[in-house]
Amino acid sequence: MSDSNTITAEIRADVGKGASRRLRRSGQIPAVLYGADRDPVALTLDHTSVMHATENESFYSSILEIAVADGRSQQVIVRDLQRHPYKPQIMHMDFMRVSEAEVLRISVPLRFAGEEESPAGKTSGVVIQHLVTELEIAALPKDLPEFLEVDLSGIDAGDAVMLSDIEPPEGVEIMAQAADDEQDIMVANAMYISESQGPGAAAAAEAEALAAEEGELGIEAAEEAPEDVEPGAEPEADAPDAEQED
Secondary structure, eight states: OOGGGEEEEEEOOOOSHHHHHHHHHTTEEEEEEEETTEEEEEEEEEHHHHHHHTTSGGGGTSOEEEEETTSOEEEEEEEEEEEOSSSSOEEEEEEEEOOTTSOEEEEEEEEEESTTTSTTTTSTTEEEEEOOOEEEEEEOGGGOOSOEEEEOTTOOTTOEEEGGGOOOOTTOEEHHHHSSOOOOOEEEEEEEOOTTSSHHHHHHHHHHHHHHHHHHHHHHHHHHSOTTSOTTOOOOOOOOOOOOOO
C-alpha cells in the first residue's frame, strides 16, 4: 500500500467537545474508528497531512491504512468527513474498519475516457455532458476499484450513454443496476448547442434590447423638437414685444 494511503494516528482518551476544540486549535483532527463488531476508538490525526491526502479523489473510495505509534495498523474506509463551513479546515472524521470477508458498499467516482476521440468530440457545436459523477457499488475489499471508467470514444451527436452500458469489473456490483427499477439512468450525452442557447445568446439579446432602447429614445427626441428647427440647432429666442406708441 502506498504511503499516500497510510494515515498516522494517535489513540486518545480525552473526548468531548472541549477536547475536540483544543485539538483543532493545535492543528489536529479528532476522529473515530468503528465497525467490525469491535468497540469504537477515538483517534487524533495531523491536519496538514490529511488535508493534503484529501486532494486526491481516490482518498474517499480507497481502502486506507491507519497506523499508530505502537506498530498496530488497521485497514479502513472513510465514512464521514466534516468540514468547516468557510475555513479550509477538517472538523471531524469517521472511519470504518474493513474486513476481508465483508462486502463493502461505497461510492466511487466515474472517469470518462475517449471523449476527444469520439465523433461527438470532433463535431463543432456539440457538447458532451457528464450527468452522473459517482455511483455506489458493492464489492469485497480485494475487488474494490478506485473508480469506474465510462468509455465515450464511440459517442456521436445525439447519442447517450446509459447506466446499463457500464460494465463493472469482475466482483463489483453497481447498486443502481441491481435495484428493482426498470427506468435506466442517463450517465452522459452529446447534444447540439443552438444559437439560442448559452451565454452568447444572452449577450446578443442584451445588445438587441439596448439598440431598440436607443432607437426609441432617438424617435422621442425627434418628436419633441420644433418642426422649424433642425435637429441639433439652438432654437431662436422669442423677439421682445414692440413698444406701443402713445
